[in-house]
Amino acid sequence: MPTIESNPAVASLATGSEPMGHAADALPDFTCPVYKDAYSRINAIVIEGEQEAHDNYMALGTLLPDQADELARLARMELKHMKGFTACANNLGVVADMPFAQEFFSPLRNNFQTALGEGKVVTCLLIQALLIEAFAISAYHIYIPVADPFARKITEGVVKDEYTHLNYGQEWLKANLEASRAELEQANRDNLPLVRRMLDGVAGDAAVLHMEKEDLIEDFLIAYQEALTEIGFSSREIAKMAAAALMG
Amino acid sequence: MFGLIGHSTSFADARLLAKRLGYDEYAEGDLDMWCSAPPQLLERVRVTSPTGTTIEGAYIDSCFVPEMLSRFKTARRKVLNAMELAQKNDIQITALGGFTSIIFENFNLLKEQQIRSTTLDWQRFTTGNTHTAWVICRQVEQNAPRLGIDLAKARVAVVGATGDIGSAVCRWLKERTGIAELLLVARQAQPLIELQSELGCGRILSLEEALPQADVVVWVASLPQTLSIDTASLQRPCLMIDGGYPKNLDSKAAAEGVHVIKGGIVEFGSDIGWQMMAVADMAKPQRQMFACFAEAMLLEFEGIHSNFSWGRNNINLAKMDLIGAASLRHGFQALGLETELQPATNLAVA
Numbered sequence: 390m391p392t393i394e395s396n397p398a399v400a401s402l403a404t405g406s407e408p409m410g411h412a413a414d415a416l417p418d419f420t421c422p423v424y425k426d427a428y429s430r431i432n433a434i435v436i437e438g439e440q441e442a443h444d445n446y447m448a449l450g451t452l453l454p455d456q457a458d459e460l461a462r463l464a465r466m467e468l469k470h471m472k473g474f475t476a477c478a479n480n481l482g483v484v485a486d487m488p489f490a491q492e493f494f495s496p497l498r499n500n501f502q503t504a505l506g507e508g509k510v511v512t513c514l515l516i517q518a519l520l521i522e523a524f525a526i527s528a529y530h531i532y533i534p535v536a537d538p539f540a541r542k543i544t545e546g547v548v549k550d551e552y553t554h555l556n557y558g559q560e561w562l563k564a565n566l567e568a569s570r571a572e573l574e575q576a577n578r579d580n581l582p583l584v585r586r587m588l589d590g591v592a593g594d595a596a597v598l599h600m601e602k603e604d605l606i607e608d609f610l611i612a613y614q615e616a617l618t619e620i621g622f623s624s625r626e627i628a629k630m631a632a633a634a635l636m637g
Numbered sequence: 638m639f640g641l642i643g644h645s646t647s648f649a650d651a652r653l654l655a656k657r658l659g660y661d662e663y664a665e666g667d668l669d670m671w672c673s674a675p676p677q678l679l680e681r682v683r684v685t686s687p688t689g690t691t692i693e694g695a696y697i698d699s700c701f702v703p704e705m706l707s708r709f710k711t712a713r714r715k716v717l718n719a720m721e722l723a724q725k726n727d728i729q730i731t732a733l734g735g736f737t738s739i740i741f742e743n744f745n746l747l748k749e750q751q752i753r754s755t756t757l758d759w760q761r762f763t764t765g766n767t768h769t770a771w772v773i774c775r776q777v778e779q780n781a782p783r784l785g786i787d788l789a790k791a792r793v794a795v796v797g798a799t800g801d802i803g804s805a806v807c808r809w810l811k812e813r814t815g816i817a818e819l820l821l822v823a824r825q826a827q828p829l830i831e832l833q834s835e836l837g838c839g840r841i842l843s844l845e846e847a848l849p850q851a852d853v854v855v856w857v858a859s860l861p862q863t864l865s866i867d868t869a870s871l872q873r874p875c876l877m878i879d880g881g882y883p884k885n886l887d888s889k890a891a892a893e894g895v896h897v898i899k900g901g902i903v904e905f906g907s908d909i910g911w912q913m914m915a916v917a918d919m920a921k922p923q924r925q926m927f928a929c930f931a932e933a934m935l936l937e938f939e940g941i942h943s944n945f946s947w948g949r950n951n952i953n954l955a956k957m958d959l960i961g962a963a964s965l966r967h968g969f970q971a972l973g974l975e976t977e978l979q980p981a982t983n984l985a986v987a
Contacts, residue, residue: 530753552754606673607714608753614675615725624677625659632662635670 417599419481419537427597429486432478434591437490438525439471442554445501445517452510463554470547477540493590496583497521504576511562511569512576518558519616520584526551527608528600535599555616563620573620574630581633584609588634610634639694639937640723640731641930642676643913644701644715646883651702658912672711674700676719678726682911684934686967692937696913697722699737703883706736709744716740721752724761729942731762732933735882738764742801742949760944763936765929767946769901770805771961772928773880775971776898777853778814783974784874784896786852794820794851796844797858799828802880802901805952806855811836812954820847823858856881856900860889868892884918899972901928906968925972935963 417424446464450457478485497516504512529548533541562569588609592602610631617627645651648668655663658679663671680696699719705711716737723731733741740746742764750757781788793810797803798821810816819839823829826841833839848854849870859881866889873894879886880900887897905924914922929946936945945960946952 526753548754601710603669603673603711604714607675607718610673611675611718611722611753624679628660628677629662631675632666635666635673636662 416535416537417597423597425481425483427594428478428481428483430489430594431591431598432474432483433485433487433490434493435474435525435528436471436478436485437487437494438521439467439474441494441498441501442517442521442525443467443471445513445521446554448501448505449510449513449517452505452508452513459557463557466550466554470550473543473547474540477537477543480539481537493587497580497587500580500583509572509576511565511572512579514558514561515573515576516580518554518561519613520580522551522555522558523609523612523616524584524587526555526612527605528595530608531595531600531604532598555612559616559619566621577630578633581630585634585636606634638726638728639692639933640726640728641694641696641734641913641933642699642716642719642723642731642737643696643734643917643930644699644703644736646703646735646918648702648704651700654698668702668704671700671702672705672708676700676715676722678722680911680913682909684905684909685907686938687906688938688966690938690967692934694934694937695723695726695728696911697731701736701740703736712736712740713744713746713749716744717746717749717752717757720757720762721755724755724757729761730933730936730945732765732929733762734765734927734930738766738929739882759947760942762947763929763932763944764801764946765927765932766801767805767952767956768903768932768935768960768964769880769928770802770809770952771957771964772903772971773802773806773855773857773878773900774809774814774957775961776878776900776973777810777855777876779971780896780898780974781853781876784876786874786876788814788816788853790817791852792816792818792820792850793853793855794822794842794847795855795857796822796847797856797881798839799823799825799832800857801946801949801952803855803857804832804950805957806857807832807836807839808952808954809957811838816853820851822847851875854878856886859883860885864889866890868895871895896974898974902926902972903928903931903964903969904972905931906970928969928971931964931969932960935960935967935969938967939963 443464446460446467450460453460501513501516526548529544533544536544562573588602588605595602595605614627614631617630645654651671652664663674676697676699678695678697681693683691683693685691697719699715701712701715705715777793781791793816795803795807798807807819810819821829821833821839821841822844829841833841848866852872853876855878857880868890875895877886877890877895877897878900879897884899890897902925904921908923914926919925932946
């Protein structure tokens with residue numbers, strides 16, 4: 390396509406007058422108190438998220454007894470991740486703010502527990518294997534380029550595992566799409582706004598870690614959309630379903 | 638499969654397109670929402686060449702709009718995410734349309750090859766600039782004589798001469814078209830001097846100096862909103878090929894005897910069942926498209942799965958010959974002057 394040599398907006402960007410973005414030019418100061426304070430909450434969210442994922446996969450095993458072994462295997466991986474992230478906090482000399490994280494996850498946890506009590510496998514899978522996994526994958530992707538070297542290595546290992554978990558939920562729902570469609574759409578309506586609120590709630594602390602909300606939302610939606618595409622929804626259906634995360 | 642990565646020409650147009658395609662939530666969203674919106678694969682099409690070959694393709698909207706140009710990180714993310722989506726859909730050759738290739742080039746996104754779990758394979762992408770340059774040259778060669786401009790005696794100004802397309806146009810005009818004189822216009826002096834040295838011809842002028850002397854003006858730089866053209870000082874007749882993006886020259890150079898053609902646009906021989914070009918302000922959206930998009934189709938028709946147009950100033954005449962021949966073979970025509978200006982057509986009607 391044509392050049393834009395004389396387009397002032399792009400010309401100014403091309404000459405580097407706009408910041409190149411945190412990832413490109415500078416890592417945060419991992420030792421400063423402001424960073425550590427924000428990290429205490431973000432790290433706690435990650436630890437709590439992995440703990441909840443463990444518990445949720447174990448609980449799903451009670452609804453899907455023929456898959457209990459596989460779900461227990463996934464659950465064990467989450468515990469391993471949790472230990473890795475706990476080590477990240479120790480490495481920076483930070484104490485994770487667990488009460489904050491437990492409160493942070495409570496709306497999603499409550500919805501999961503309600504669905505579990507009602508034996509709603511589809512809703513449980515949407516909450517854990519799609520929403521929470523996509524949330525984790527996007528956060529880890531955005532975090533990796535701005536992480537301290539120790540955490541970076543651990544997070545790179547974790548993100549590979551999380552894709553297999555997303556894949557688990559995706560495959561199950563794909564195989565059962567027609568029976569699950571209505572419940573999936575309802576569960577999406579009920580829970581996606583919670584994810585958006587969680588993203589909004591963590592945006593300030595994430596920015597201190599050089600993770601930007603706009604990046605987090607788009608990355609989350611890419612992972613979530615990919616999963617929904619794989620399950621068998623059309624582009625328009627997905628756009629409708631995903632809108633709740635965009636609207637804020 | 639071929640792919641096209643495009644975007645709307647403005648945020649207002651993007652919302653209209655979303656509404657038309659049934660993406661109501663996007664149509665109602667504000668610019669911040671669009672900044673976080675992931676790319677969308679909007680359409681799949683099948684196209685059959687006059688040779689009988691049928692290819693399949695997909696159109697991806699990056700959800701970028703020009704209003705995001707001042708947001709470096711957003712623009713970069715839009716382009717890279719759209720490219721990742723193309724690759725994940727296993728599209729062999731994808732054209733980077735509109736601002737996409739410009740952002741890629743100007744922000745040096747070559748160093749951003751890893752997108753999440755995907756390593757972008759540059760061989761799967763083309764800027765489409767070789768075909769665009771060839772089409773623009775053809776538009777000069779076909780339409781100047783219709784206006785009574787004898788190219789052998791004509792001065793041709795290329796505005797944006799040092800860019801990827803501009804420099805290719807200069808090479809072709811010098812070697813293949815046999816024009817009287819080439820007038821070279823660009824913002825930066827040093828690349829102009831280097832281009833002049835490479836060509837072994839051409840006069841370096843400012844825009845104000847070049848315009849009154851030129852019988853033909855090829856614009857391959859976008860025009861700043863504030864630019865005004867003194868149409869009274871232009872040659873008569875004057876042929877202008879508007880190869881910039883967005884195409885807004887017709888409003889700036891409207892005058893008797895000044896003829897503006899949308900540059901780098903081609904028309905396919907039959908309707909393509911797509912909705913995408915309607916928002917690109919094409920007169921015949923079912924057939925007309927940017928030449929850069931057509932390049933992806935041509936490469937797919939020809940089974941050339943490589944980044945045919947890539948980087949800066951790599952377009953040579955051999956590549957232009959190859960893509961030009963393919964363009965003719967598969968039924969594409971460069972957009973020309975309106976029919977009322979074509980004596981042959983008028984005679985036929987009479």
